[in-house]
Amino acid sequence: MDVSYLDLLMAQQEEVVEAEGGGGVWVVADVLDGAVAPVTLEALGAARTLADALGAYVYAVLLGHGVTGLAQTLTQAGADGVRVADHPALAQFALEPYLQVLADLFQAQQPEVVLFGATAMGQELAPRLAQRMGGGLIEHVTAVSLDEATRTVQASVPIYGGEYLEVLACPEARPQFLTIEPGAFPAPFLDPYRQGEPTLLEVEPVEAAVHVVGPAGDFEPPAVPLSRAPVIVAAGRQAGDFELVKRLAAALGGQVAGDRGARDAGWIGHEQIVDVRGVTVAPKIYVAVGIRGDTFHNAAIEEAKFIVAIHPDPTAPIFQIADLCLEADPREVLPPLLEALEAT
């Protein structure tokens, strides 16, 4: 059966119609390595939900040089209209030129809600636009809902790094600016039948006030002590090959530690022992490779936000406090794990 006409039909139905006039939910796109950043797609998903409830349109703004081709992805992810500012002066992010383009655009369009990714670019632009336009700004949003009576977005922000959340709203000031935390929202389905033509914006280059001199070659960031390291990979007696543990730590950008068994094996120094009698840690991610987990060790990692345990013995006490347990020999798990992590 020939169903090629179905494609045609679908394409006609999904032809995006863009409204004239102000308002709408706007998303400012981040470009990462020549592609649309994942956080922008997530923001578009959130914007789509808000716009459907508000009865408004979703617009995306794309700034950069040679980025017009990416507009299609934004349309597929849910944007009804895409504005593109494509100019050599916008090739690298610099505050003043970007700010100029967005401020002119938003002054003309008077958006209702503006979403940024909580990236370096979003954190520089959003507060300045909010201040310039007299809008409210809620940063690092992890969930949104809508107060439909007043058309106000209610946003959850993590407090003390996610211990709990507070719900904030900006009842009067407009536009409502939000920066979206990467990874907090699901990425939307890219619908290949959604199509639309991007609108090109006029760009008048503005001089940037902050200049990059060059890489800070001789600058060494202050050393983070093990007790405050965000990622720790710790080895125990059953770890097998310590070189693999070190590679795992490097792949995760973390520090190497261990229990007393690792010190006895000569893999780590005395100051790297995770134990209530040694160092008490509170990382975001703690990977225990071949650590059985005695009381002293487990008490020292109690504050860790996420614990992964790899140990061959299913009765190992570490499994009682770990969030994710792998009952396997680290020698068999680590090589494919490293392969998967180092590939990306």
Place this chain on the structure above:
Amino acid sequence: MRIIVVIGRVLDPAGIVVNRRAGRIFVNREEYILQPADRCALEAALRVKDAAGAEVIALPRSLLPDDDVLRQALARGADRAIHLVGQVGNLPYEDAAMTRVLAAAVQRLGGADLILTGATTLDTGQSQLGPRLAEALGWPQILGAWQVTIQRVSESAKWMMQAVVMAQRATLKDVILSDRRERRISWLHERETLRCAQGDIFGAVRRDGAGYVTVEADLPAVVTVAPGALKLRYPDGVRLINVYRAGDAVERWEVSDLVDEAALRPQLEKRGQEFPPERERGVRLSGTPEEMAQALAETLRQRMRR
């Protein structure tokens, strides 16, 4: 040169227990500490003062019921501290209102060359005060600096070079006299590698993806300092005692003298609290080691993004 450093306080997280199941926050010990990023901003200001000579003025990040953080800044070497007295509703989120107050305070002080503050707050994670202030004053901004250095350069090129060398020699000597620790001196040597140009030039090392880059801007400017970038010095003992003994060590300015009532209307409002679900411990992965490794790699990758 005048440097304004904006500092705030935060409830010490070590004294708080969050019970997710009960949906409650228990404050076992109500103790306030300096915001970690603001500590670094204060240290950056004091280092610039050590190196180039400057007047450091401490201002609060929000309207505080007491002036303890400002006294701590004075004890550590700030020259002036001004306690802004008034009422703003919904305290920790009123960055828009505080921007108006601080901009008016800067005006009343007769301007400034550099404003330093923390890049983010420990509790609410908001980082908008610095850039909002930059916008209100029309100044350039550098966010999340790890190191801040400053150089006074004259109009004439020849004199400029001399001035740089002399200033460095002088400050190096001062620092050796006042503080013999090696770290401070090595930091001063790094300053020499910065490029020289016309006007008041100012360099900061900022994190850019994986590496660090040096950026520069003309003064005046607003710089926010990353938490953990610098270690705040200990206060001088005698100074500490004097600061806390003197009743008038901290100046008091009424906010109502700086801005009118309408400017202080809260912009954001808090509509409730949410608690994430309790941790589910002991989730076991099944399958062959290869399958486990794939699942673990995916989980770790997602966790790393947060």
